[in-house]
Amino acid sequence: FYFPAFLIGPSLTFTEYMALIDETLYKDVAPASPNSSKRVPVGRKRVAYQKLAFGISCIGFYALYGGKFNYTVTADDWWMAKPFWYRFLYTQIVGVVQRIRYYGAWSLTEGGCIFTGLGFNGFDKDGSTLWDKAANIDVMNIEFAPNVKVLLDNWNINTNTWLRNSVYKRLAPPGKKPGALVTMYTFMTSAIWHGIYPGYYLTFFLGGLVSSAARQVRTYIRPFFLPALLPPKSKVLPPPTLIKRVYDVLGTVACLVIINYMAAPFMLLELRPSIKAWTTLLWYGHVTVLGWLILGQAGGFRWLGKLVKARAEKAASKEAMKVHMEMEERENKLASGMMTPSTSGGTLVVPPFDVAMKGMEEAGDALMQGFANSGHLKKT
Incomplete structure (x- = not known):
């Protein structure tokens, strides 16, 4: 029985727990002293107390404001009397406040795991100990996630890892990438x-649709905010251009707006209050997600794909023309003696100084002779 991870998480494997018991988890750690066999790494208590402080702060914040900013307000008469823009903005505040209690609970359990030693995750490049093995949340990557995938990957991290390895990947057809149906099966699990x-x-079914819709946005919309010659699914980090930053900011806003809408039934639990909550919000999450998917399947994705391809081909053509012009310029310089072939690899290089001067003198003599022949210069 391991109390720090009981019921609330984080989800950890039995082998990790046994590695803690027999201390093989610390096999790469030097003993605390020559006369001791203990290998518990340094920094454990410090990090555990930091998690404790953060967890208590979150719980305290929720205790103060959780009652006021709650999804149950969607059943109140005053709520429906407010205009839609007010209900929309209020929902965004409610979503953040309600998430904070999870931040508090998971931070406390993570601190408990770290205090027992289970959170050890090796060393960083500077040799400092890492205590993020039992981390179940990354608050910054949740609240400021540029896309849905980043948000989901940093929420309930260990459970999502188990779902990805045990459900998502196993349901994928052999030799193919998991599709929308596999995504939905995973969310329903x-x-x-x-x-x-x-x-x-209700929440997880919509979550499956949101995940599929976000994947299509990344495939068909994101390329327009990246360099045209960068493949849409490239693992190369794109340059931080202004337009890419605009895309990331819009992605963060879209993520929070959708997640705060999607979370209402998860918090309300019952069917009727959940439906009423979404109704008071005019079903904006469903309209956005389903509208995008339906338009895409009706030909929108095919059209956007052609635009992305045409944009890449145009950029490739410009790049090819640029290379061609550079080659012509080099050939002209070579023909005029301003550049000579390199003996090392055939690359055009600037000629030696004496050769260049001789060429310039010959060109000057030829120019003067031309002027003399044309009568522009008089002999003295």
Whole structure:
């Protein structure tokens, strides 16, 4: 029985737990002293207390404001009396406040894991100990995620890792990448794991649609904000251009707006309050996600794909023309003696100084002779 990870998480494997028990988890750590066999790395208590402080702060914040900023307000009469823009903005605040209690709970459990020694995750490049093995959240990458994938990868991290390895990858057809159906199966597995309340299934079903829609946005919209010659699925980090930063900011806003809408049934649990909450928000999440997917399947994705391809071909043509002009310029310089072939690899290089001067003198003599022949210069 391991209390720090009981029920609330984080999800850890049995082998990791046994590695803690027999201390093979610290096999790369030097003993604390020559006369001691203990290999517990340094920094454990410091990091654990930091997690404790952060967790208590989050719980305290939620205790102060969680009652006021709650999804249950969607059932109140005053809520419907407000204009839509007010309800929309209020929902964004509610979503953040409600997430904070999870930040608090998971930070406390992570601190418990670290305090027992289970959170050890090796060393960084500077040799300092890492204690993020039991991390279940990355708050900054949740609240400021540039896309849905980043957000989901940093929420309930260990459970999502288990779902990805045990469900998502196993359901993928052999030799093919997992599709939208596999994504939906994975989200519904998570819903079953959470419990039997209808709100879980409403949230995770929409989550599957959101994940699929976000993947299509990344494929067909993101390339327009990147260099044209960079492949859409390239793993190369794109340059931080202004337009790319605009895309990331818009992505962050879109993520939060959709997630705060999607989370309402997860918090309300029951079917009727969940449907009412979405109704008061005019179903904006469903309209956005389903509208994008339907338009895409109706030919929008094919059209956008052609635009992306045409943009890349145009950029490639310009690049080829640029290279061609550079080659012509080099050939002209070679023909005029301003450049000579390199003996090392055939690359055109600037000629030696004496050769260049001789060429310039010959060109000057020829120019003067031309002027003399044309009568522009008089003999003295």
